Amino acid sequence: MDTISKTDPILENPVEIQKKLIETISKEPKAARIMHICGTHERTISKFGIRSLLPPEIEVLSGPGCPVCVTPDNDIDTAIILAKKGLTVVTFGDMLRVPGTEESLFDARAEGADVRMVYSIDDAVKIANENPEKKIVFLAIGFETTIPTTAAAILRGLPSNFYIFTSLKLTPPAIDLLIQDINVDAFIAPGHVAVITGTAPFSSFEKMGYPVVVAGFESYDILLAVAMLQKQLKEGAAKIENAYPRAVKAEGNKIALKMMDDVFDVSDSDWRGLGTIPNSGFVLKEKYKDHNAAILFYDLYKDELTRLEEVRKKKKKNCICATILTGKATPEKCPMFKKACTPSTPVGPCMVSDEGMCHSWYKYNRD
Ligand code: SF4
Numbered sequence: 001m002d003t004i005s006k007t008d009p010i011l012e013n014p015v016e017i018q019k020k021l022i023e024t025i026s027k028e029p030k031a032a033r034i035m036h037i038c039g040t041h042e043r044t045i046s047k048f049g050i051r052s053l054l055p056p057e058i059e060v061l062s063g064p065g066c067p068v069c070v071t072p073d074n075d076i077d078t079a080i081i082l083a084k085k086g087l088t089v090v091t092f093g094d095m096l097r098v099p100g101t102e103e104s105l106f107d108a109r110a111e112g113a114d115v116r117m118v119y120s121i122d123d124a125v126k127i128a129n130e131n132p133e134k135k136i137v138f139l140a141i142g143f144e145t146t147i148p149t150t151a152a153a154i155l156r157g158l159p160s161n162f163y164i165f166t167s168l169k170l171t172p173p174a175i176d177l178l179i180q181d182i183n184v185d186a187f188i189a190p191g192h193v194a195v196i197t198g199t200a201p202f203s204s205f206e207k208m209g210y211p212v213v214v215a216g217f218e219s220y221d222i223l224l225a226v227a228m229l230q231k232q233l234k235e236g237a238a239k240i241e242n243a244y245p246r247a248v249k250a251e252g253n254k255i256a257l258k259m260m261d262d263v264f265d266v267s268d269s270d271w272r273g274l275g276t277i278p279n280s281g282f283v284l285k286e287k288y289k290d291h292n293a294a295i296l297f298y299d300l301y302k303d304e305l306t307r308l309e310e311v312r313k314k315k316k317k318n319c320i321c322a323t324i325l326t327g328k329a330t331p332e333k334c335p336m337f338k339k340a341c342t343p344s345t346p347v348g349p350c351m352v353s354d355e356g357m358c359h360s361w362y363k364y365n366r367d
């Protein structure tokens with residue numbers, strides 16, 4: 001089934017189906033460490049207490065799937081520098097609160113910099129059209145889920161005072177790197193990424209001998225994925241399966257993929273927690289160079305960025321967000337969790353975003 005349909009049995013009686021799924025999973029469970037790589041999955045898992053519904057033999061870990069969390073310090077610092085140099089920086093709300101090396105975009109705004117929150121690139125373009133005397137820099141973050149909307153706006157045409165600083169991430173190369181060094185038995189793949197990319201990008205899991213199931217974002221979607229992974233693990237299988245056929249087609253969304261291809265070139269990219277990953281990001285194609293903030297404003301930010309990199313090297317790293325993003329620790333292992341670091345006083349990016357693991361654990365995992 002390719003589209004959302006009321007005839008999908010899982011939609012007709014989700015409570016009963018969840019009970020049955022839990023019964024199936026709990027029947028002679030095979031011990032397994034299952035990793036998801038999606039902030040929205042973490043939110044569903046934490047919100048509905050799915051870990052507590054599973055038998056203790058099954059552990060569900062969180063990987064690098066929150067776009068705010070994987071955005072590196074350098075990109076946040078660059079946006080802050082540009083704002084303090086007199087440009088108008090616009091980006092999504094969560095990004096304003098992520099601490100850079102010395103401060104956040106919110107702090108810069110409190111000091112008088114022109115930093116604005118938007119819900120989409122279209123809002124940012126509107127600001128540029130309404131303020132032709134200003135230079136508007138859009139800090140673009142996200143995965144394949146949101147990149148097509150950025151590409152579509154660019155293809156519609158941008159005002160001459162509109163610039164984009166890209167911190168956009170391409171998921172498959174990060175997956176390839178992640179599975180080289182990880183103690184995990186199976187993966188849940190993000191359904192919204194697969195809506196765009198199709199299932200092929202997750203073939204690395206299969207090739208490396210890991211079962212993988214593409215899942216949606218309701219509690220029953222996650223339970224169905226766990227049940228399907230358990231079946232594969234018990235059978236000794238390692239294949240890609242799609243537990244979200246009401247939204248995901250094997251070939252993905254060809255129109256969205258073409259728009260991305262028309263606008264962006266693939267480039268190396270820095271990921272918080274994973275370092276620089278070859279071919280894991282996007283930069284604007286040469287034909288859009290008049291809107292490329294990273295190139296046009298390089299002289300404005302390069303010296304200060306170098307200074308901040310030195311500051312960062314000397315700083316004691318108390319936040320273990322990078323370790324959490326690779327599934328090697330959970331939030332309660334961080335001494336600042338629920339103490340110095342809370343959603344209203346975030347020390348690291350994993351506590352800022354609604355999709356960050358620390359944020360989800362703080363909000364939903366009450367002791
Ligand atoms: S609790 Fe805060 S400081 Fe600790 S890892 Fe999470 S975001 Fe970083």
